[in-house]
Amino acid sequence: MMSKLPSRYLWGVTGVALSVALVFLIIGITSRLSVIEVSVEDGIGLNGSDQQVCYFVEPEFQLRWMHSVEKQWWEEQYQRNDDALLLTTTYFEAFGAGTPSTEALATVQKPGYLGYQINESLPNLDWVVSRLTKGEINYGDHQILIHQWVPDYSTIIITPKAYGLVDRLKKDFCHELSSDGSE
Structure with a gap:
């Protein structure tokens, strides 16, 4: 016993x-994880590979590019809000035609820039990329040189999503992909 x-x-x-x-x-x-998904609309894929989608988990990010006419940096600050992106503020070095001027000044101003508080909710962003504008996505401690990932005039779609475990395993973090066009 x-x-x-x-x-x-x-x-x-x-x-x-x-x-x-x-x-x-x-x-x-x-379980689902809230992410920001970055995908290539034209199907070429990041770095010319079959990989067409990457993601990051940080809730805030910045788009930054060189204005094609004024040759000055423009920045847009975004936050992920459930199933939408909130454009919180815009910053630019030069003030010219077409620049928003009816919005309230941003509560936090950056040296050398003029900032406006926007607070516009968007379901996603469709962003056409050009090497001439040197576009980049910044989040956390990462700077993704999106203009080096895809051919000129590719459309990048930035969307808030919720990924399950299988989705997370099938896709890469954006910062794990090379941002200089190499594999």
């Missing part, structure tokens, strides 16, 4: 451990 006690105990502990592992597996598979 004494020899069966450790065996029952071992089976009980194993059963509990397997049950806990199963619960964590189910939670991992069914």
Whole structure:
């Protein structure tokens, strides 16, 4: 009778451990992670490969580019809000025709820039890329030189999404892809 006690105990502990592992597996598979997805509309893919989509998890990001006429930097600050992107502020070095001027000044001003508070909600962004404008996406500690990833006049679509575990495994983080056009 004494020899069966450790065996029952071992089976009980194993059963509990397997049950806990199963619960964590189910939670991992069914949980969703809010992300910002960056995809290429023309189907060429980042770096010319089959990979057409990457993502990042930071809730805030910045688009930055050189204005094609004024040759000055423009920046737009965004936040992910559930299923939309919120354009919070714009900053630019030069003020000219077409520049928004009816909005309130941004509460935080950057040296050398003029900033406006925008607070416009967008379902996604369609951004046409050109090497001449030197477009980039900045988030966290990462700077993605998007103008070096794709051919000129490719359309990048930036969308808030929720990824499950399978989606996360099938796609790359944007900062893990080379931003200089190499593999």
